[in-house]
Amino acid sequence: MSTEFVDLLKKFPAGRRENLIPILQEFQDLHGFIPEPAVAAIAEYLEIPAVKIYSVATFYNEFRFNAGGRYHFQVCQGIGCQVDSSERIRSELGRLLEIEPGEITGDGWFSLEWVPCLGVCQEAPVLSVNGELYAKMTPVRLKELVDKFRNR
Amino acid sequence: MMIEIEVNGRKIKTQKGELILDTLKANGIHVPTLCNLEGFKPSGACRICVVEVEGRNDLVPSCSFFIEESMKIQTHSARVIQARKTILELLLSNHDDACLSCDRGRWCKLHELAFELNVTERKFGRTAGRKKIDNTSQAIIRDPSKCILCSRCVRVCEELQHVAALDFLKRGSRTEVGTVLDKGLNYSSCISCGQCIQVCPTGALKEKSHLDQVGALLQNKDKVPVAMIDPAVFATLGEFFGYKAGPEFSSILINALKRIGFQKVYGTGWGAEYQAGRLAGILIDKNPDENDTPLIFSECPSVVRYISQSRPALLSRLVPLKPANQIMAHLLRELTCNQTGKSKSDVSIVYLTSCTASKNETTAAMRIKGSGFLPDFSLTTREVYRLIRLYGIDVESLNPEFQEDFFGVGAKSGQLGAISGGNIEMLTRIIQARIPEANLSGEKAGKLRGIKDVKETTCEFNGKKLTLASISSITQFENYYKEIRSKHRKVDLLEVMACQHGCINGGGQPCRGAERNLRNRMKGVLEWDDRFSGIMTKDHLDLPSDLILNDEDCQAVFSPRQITK
Numbered sequence: 001m002s003t004e005f006v007d008l009l010k011k012f013p014a015g016r017r018e019n020l021i022p023i024l025q026e027f028q029d030l031h032g033f034i035p036e037p038a039v040a041a042i043a044e045y046l047e048i049p050a051v052k053i054y055s056v057a058t059f060y061n062e063f064r065f066n067a068g069g070r071y072h073f074q075v076c077q078g079i080g081c082q083v084d085s086s087e088r089i090r091s092e093l094g095r096l097l098e099i100e101p102g103e104i105t106g107d108g109w110f111s112l113e114w115v116p117c118l119g120v121c122q123e124a125p126v127l128s129v130n131g132e133l134y135a136k137m138t139p140v141r142l143k144e145l146v147d148k149f150r151n152r
Numbered sequence: 153m154m155i156e157i158e159v160n161g162r163k164i165k166t167q168k169g170e171l172i173l174d175t176l177k178a179n180g181i182h183v184p185t186l187c188n189l190e191g192f193k194p195s196g197a198c199r200i201c202v203v204e205v206e207g208r209n210d211l212v213p214s215c216s217f218f219i220e221e222s223m224k225i226q227t228h229s230a231r232v233i234q235a236r237k238t239i240l241e242l243l244l245s246n247h248d249d250a251c252l253s254c255d256r257g258r259w260c261k262l263h264e265l266a267f268e269l270n271v272t273e274r275k276f277g278r279t280a281g282r283k284k285i286d287n288t289s290q291a292i293i294r295d296p297s298k299c300i301l302c303s304r305c306v307r308v309c310e311e312l313q314h315v316a317a318l319d320f321l322k323r324g325s326r327t328e329v330g331t332v333l334d335k336g337l338n339y340s341s342c343i344s345c346g347q348c349i350q351v352c353p354t355g356a357l358k359e360k361s362h363l364d365q366v367g368a369l370l371q372n373k374d375k376v377p378v379a380m381i382d383p384a385v386f387a388t389l390g391e392f393f394g395y396k397a398g399p400e401f402s403s404i405l406i407n408a409l410k411r412i413g414f415q416k417v418y419g420t421g422w423g424a425e426y427q428a429g430r431l432a433g434i435l436i437d438k439n440p441d442e443n444d445t446p447l448i449f450s451e452c453p454s455v456v457r458y459i460s461q462s463r464p465a466l467l468s469r470l471v472p473l474k475p476a477n478q479i480m481a482h483l484l485r486e487l488t489c490n491q492t493g494k495s496k497s498d499v500s501i502v503y504l505t506s507c508t509a510s511k512n513e514t515t516a517a518m519r520i521k522g523s524g525f526l527p528d529f530s531l532t533t534r535e536v537y538r539l540i541r542l543y544g545i546d547v548e549s550l551n552p553e554f555q556e557d558f559f560g561v562g563a564k565s566g567q568l569g570a571i572s573g574g575n576i577e578m579l580t581r582i583i584q585a586r587i588p589e590a591n592l593s594g595e596k597a598g599k600l601r602g603i604k605d606v607k608e609t610t611c612e613f614n615g616k617k618l619t620l621a622s623i624s625s626i627t628q629f630e631n632y633y634k635e636i637r638s639k640h641r642k643v644d645l646l647e648v649m650a651c652q653h654g655c656i657n658g659g660g661q662p663c664r665g666a667e668r669n670l671r672n673r674m675k676g677v678l679e680w681d682d683r684f685s686g687i688m689t690k691d692h693l694d695l696p697s698d699l700i701l702n703d704e705d706c707q708a709v710f711s712p713r714q715i716t717k
Contacts, residue, residue, distance in 0.1 A: 036333055039332060039333060049310070049316030049319075049341070050332040050340075050341070051316055051317060051318065051319040051330075051331060051332040051340065051341075052316065052319055053332075054319070054321065054330075054332045054333055054334075055319040055320055055321055058321045058322045058323070059321075059322065059323045060323075065333070
């Protein structure tokens with residue numbers, strides 16, 4: 001086990017499975033995703049089967065197992081946004097970036113993900129880029145946003 | 153406390169706090185189930201077992217609801233039947249339609265239920281696409297498109313086998329059963345025991361078939377096909393044809409296999425006795441107080457795999473003996489070469505077994521040419537049945553025929569190797585034969601027989617007392633091991649089998665009816681043993697001079713295995 005993993009895991013008591021989600025969150029904060037070897041390390045430390053950890057991590061959309069792009073787009077698919085036609089935002093974004101959800105552009109700049117409700121339904125439809133919220137999106141504003149990041 | 157409830161208008165006496173399903177079953181009322189697994193905690197996942205309880209608005213799943221006082225239950229009201237039908241229609245909506253080419257065939261529980269509930273058309277359109285088949289393992293193939301998410305495999309893998317290779321991934325409509333990091337069974341902690349195949353209600357799990365290769369082998373005139381039958385197959389295969397387990401069907405099976413084209417047919421019992429003889433030698437020489445950890449004896453490839461990946465510290469305590477089938481494969485290859493004058497590569501040993509894990513080993517043999525100790529192919533009991541059907545053999549018309557004489561000594565006690573405790577029983581007989589004054593506690597008292605999780609016996613000779621134990625299923629092994637460690641109990645030899653109650657309950661056995669037939673299979677094995685009187689002599693292990701096995705040949709080498717754990 002790498003020392004980096006050990007240092008992170010040491011913050012939590014060993015063998016206590018209730019700490020699984022906080023541990024996964026720490027790994028994700030540190031790397032931007034959960035590295036595959038971390039699954040085995042967590043399993044050993046918490047004394048639970050590795051597949052259980054993968055099961056929990058895939059249950060929540062929050063956790064990811066591959067690195068995102070430089071700009072990680074998360075489009076809300078909550079009910080509020082769907083009523084305010086987030087579907088258009090989703091298809092437009094897919095067209096602009098030429099990738100499917102869960103994929104990353106060839107140059108490594110953009111990645112795309114559908115997420116459940118982001119919690120700002122009054123501003124629907126919303127999306128977040130690297131954790132920063134963009135409210136009341138329209139296809140026009142979306143193109144401006146993508147262009148802004150492209151030219152950075 | 154006995155209470156009275158009403159089911160379908162009839163009064164029934166039952167225990168308060170019992171599960172509704174158990175009460176119904178005890179009173180002969182059939183309620184269909186899919187996810188319910190006897191002996192395990194109810195999961196209530198499939199809801200096909202719903203019943204109507206008076207005073208409740210919703211239907212309740214009978215597998216996970218307790219009986220309450222003065223309950224009034226309807227098990228087959230119009231509302232209940234309609235609900236079951238809709239549930240099944242929903243399950244079928246995303247189920248693969250490939251029933252005609254599905255190897256589960258008429259043993260599919262889902263198919264049976266669709267018939268039972270009169271579901272004759274696809275009512276709901278498919279919402280999920282075909283999923284990728286996991287064929288990374290050399291023993292077990294998983295087709296998630298056929299999975300109905302009943303969780304039976306997940307529960308068996310974790311609760312019975314302590315392996316936890318499978319679990320639910322993702323969520324909601326995208327839920328699927330998968331392995332860690334979605335890398336496939338071969339990279340998971342799977343030990344290929346095949347218990348998941350046994351409990352799967354559909355064809356989502358199956359063994360990797362060697363039928364095509366064996367078919368090609370039987371047609372090849374240059375090859376000499378030799379069949380080697382595990383005692384567990386002898387004890388079970390008759391179920392498919394309505395025969396009772398035991399010696400009677402065994403001889404018919406031998407005749408059938410010869411008609412199919414196997415030139416020689418042997419049982420593996422001799423090898424089991426031979427290895428038990430070697431084990432007895434190790435035990436007789438063993439100094440009783442040298443180590444606290446018991447010696448672990450296992451012919452089971454799943455157990456060896458489990459220990460090598462999850463408990464590598466115990467590797468040094470595994471008795472380094474090759475399993476019986478490897479000894480037999482080696483000897484049969486040599487013997488057939490001597491008899492037919494063919495070269496070793498022209499002799500193919502086909503191992504008929506109840507074990508799915510043996511497929512891992514035979515696949516290794518297919519890749520490494522000339523690994524003389526491994527069988528070339530292995531067929532599960534289910535595949536043997538299909539082979540007999542394929543060649544159009546009418547089993548009922550066949551006369552009994554006996555297996556090839558193996559150096560003048562047919563297998564006697566060797567059949568016992570198919571049940572848990574059997575190897576220990578063989579061992580005690582050999583010790584008794586070699587040391588007549590030895591005092592054995594187990595055999596006569598029947599301590600090593602029957603359907604029990606832990607079988608223990610003691611054996612006294614030359615002023616030392618040895619405790620011998622037999623365990624089946626990995627969870628039982630873990631529990632027992634922990635118990636003897638915490639209580640500082642001394643156990644000298646521990647026999648471990650991965651499948652509960654031994655190979656007769658192996659992953660390659662018929663998928664249905666194991667609970668019902670287990671006792672019969674066990675009886676069949678013991679009947680065989682009785683018929684051949686089970687006597688062992690001191691010198692029966694002597695081989696002819698051209699077939700010498702030295703210590704090195706019989707030894708096994710174990711090494712730790714790295715997995716994505």
